[in-house]
Amino acid sequence: MSDATDQQPQTKSMDDIMSLCKRRGFIYQASEIYGGVNGFWDYGPLGAQLKKNLRDAWWQDIVMNPCQGKLGPKGGPVSIVPVDTCIIQNPKVWEASGHVGGFNDPMVDDKETKQRFRADHLFGLYVIDGSEFTVGGAVPDSVEWNQLALENPAYAGKIISTVIAGSVAEAIGHITQDPKQVVLDCELNLRVKKATLWSGPNTDYPETSALLFSLSNNQQQAVLVLPIKIGQVAIDDFYPPDEVPSPFSGRRNTLTLPRDFNLMFKTYLGATATEDDIAYLRPETAQGIFINFKNVVDTTRVSVPFGIAQTGKAFRNEVTPRNFTFRSREFEQMEIEFFCHPEEANDWYAFWRDWRMQWWQEIGLAGENLILREHDKDELAHYAKEGAGTSDIEYRFPFTAPGFGELEGIAHRSNYDLSAHQNHPESNTKLEYLDTTRGELAKNGQPKGERYLPDVIEPSAGLDRGVLAILCEAYTPDPERPSKVYMKFHPRVAPIKAAVFPLVNKDGMPEKAAELHRLLVKRFGHLGKIETDPKQSIGKRYARMDEAGCPFCFTIDGDTLTDGTVTVRDRDTAEQKRIPFDDVVEFVATGLGLG
C-alpha cells in the first residue's frame, strides 16, 4: 500500500458494503454456520457470477484476443497461450523458486517494544579485528583502533548492535543517514555520532563491508573511530537469547527466538503422511507456468516473444488476514508470464504496465481511485531486475483510504525463475530458448540462431481483489432512491445483465414478459443472469435490481400488448423511456458493448 498523492476522501463505508454483499448474496463468510474460519470467504450467487465475469473478461482480453488487438512494442501482434496447472506440484518446485526457504519467513518479536520483524531483516554490527580489516588496503592514519574491541576481547566478533533492513546495502544506507539509531552498548551508552562507509578491500562483497564510526561518549568527551563489520544475523545467533540486542532499544534479552510463520500451506501426498510425503499448496500460480515453459515451447508453435497465461487458486498462510476479502488465505490469481529477449524486456515491461492499467480502467475502475505506481528501488523484490522495476496498479479501497491497495503487480522478473529451475540440481533440464530469428547470418543468409534464457515480464493480478475493487467502486449511495444505494457495475461485469418485469401479474403481461425473457436468455444468457420476476410492486423490483447492479430493466405493461413497446429503465439515472419490444435485444447488445 502506498500513501495518497491527492487527498480526495473515500467516503464509502466498508461496513455498508459488506452488509450489502451479504444481503444480496455477493460474499458470505466461509463456514459461517460453524463460526467462520479466519481468512476465507465464499461467494454467493451474484458474487460468483461477478467473479466469473471478471475472470472471463481477463481471459477474453488476454488469451482469446490479446490486448484487444493492440500491437506490441515492435508492431507485431501480442501472442499468448493458456495453461491450467496443478495446485500441488513437486515440492522441489518450491525449493527452486525460493519459496520453501524464503517464503517461510521466521519472525522475531521484541517483547519489550512489541515490535515484530523478519529475522532475516535483522543486521548485526560486529566489532572486528584490525588485522582482518587491513587486508588489501591501508587504514587511514587518523584511525585510532578502538579500545572497545581490543581492550575488551569479550566484544570481539560479537554483535554489539542491530538494525533492520532488507539488505546489507540498505542497512549501511540507514546507518550512514541516521547514525543515531545505532547504540553500540546500551549500558555504556555509546552513541554513534557519525558513520561512513570505509572503502575497504572487499566492497565487491557488501557483507564484509566495514563502517567507520565516530563515537560520542558523554563521559569522556572523546571521539573514537571504530571499524564495524555489518552482516545478517544468523539464526544461530539468537541463542542464547542474550546474544542479540534489540534494534529498537539496544537492550539484550528482549527478543524472542525466530519463529516460523509458515506462510506455505503444507499437506501430505498419499496416506502415510510422513515427513517424506510433505507437499505444498502453491502460493502463486506463476511457477506452474515456468515449469511448463519447455513443454509449451516444444509442443505449440509459439516463438519468443510470447506469453503464457493462467488463472487459478493460490494459498498463503497470511500472518494477518484482514480487510474483508482483500487479504485472504485462499485467493485466485490471473497471471501472465511474458517471455521475451532481454534486449526487448524493458519495452515489454512498459507495454504491459500501461496496457494493464488501461484494462482495469475499461472494466469500470476509471476514476481517481485507481493509480499506477512504480516501486521505489528499495522495495524491489529479490527477482526484480535493476533498472526495469516493478509497478503496482493500486485501488483506493475504503479501508486503505487515503492510501491504496495493490490489485496487480507488473514485475520484471528477468530470468530469475527459469534460471532457478534450470539450475536446480534435480531438474537438470535446459530451459534455454533457441531463437532462430537471431544470431549471425550463415552462408545461406539465414540466421544461425541464438540460445538464451528469456527475460520475463509478469503482470500478476488478484481476481478476488479485482472483484472487491469493483464492488467498492460500484457501491453508490443515493438517498433519493428507495434502495438508498445502487451498484454501478460496468455492464461487462454486472452479474445480472437485464431484467424483465410484467407491470402487473395478469392481463397477458406475464406471458409477454416470459417471451422477452426467453429471447434475452437465448442471446445473452451465456454472459450473465437475465432476471425476471412477476411478483410485488414494480418499485420494489426496481429497487432490488439497483442493489444487484442490473443495468437495464424492461417492463411489460398494457401498452406493450397494444402498441408493441416496453419501458426500459436505466439503472444509473432511474430514467425511463419506451422502445419497441422488437428492439430490446439490440438495445441490450449495445448496452453490453456488443454493438
Added chain:
RNA sequence: GCGGGUGUAGCUCAGUGGUAGAGCGUCACGUUGCCAACGUGAAUGUCGUCGGUUCAAAUCCGAUCACCCGCUCCA
C-alpha cells in the same frame, strides 16, 4: 502476535439478572397502470461458542472463535 472495539431474526438495531423484541426485508393471499405502494396474515433466533456464578444469564465472570479499527506483516 500486540492494543482497542463489536457479536441478539436475512439486514439495521433495542433490550443492565425474571416469558426473545422493533423497523425494514422475506413469504402467502388480496388489491394495484411505472420506483421498497396498500390491506390481511405467516415464517424466521441454541442472543457467536464453551464453561462458571445464580433459584434464574442475552445481561455478571472466564476462556475461545469470528469480524472491524490501529500497530505489525504482506519474498
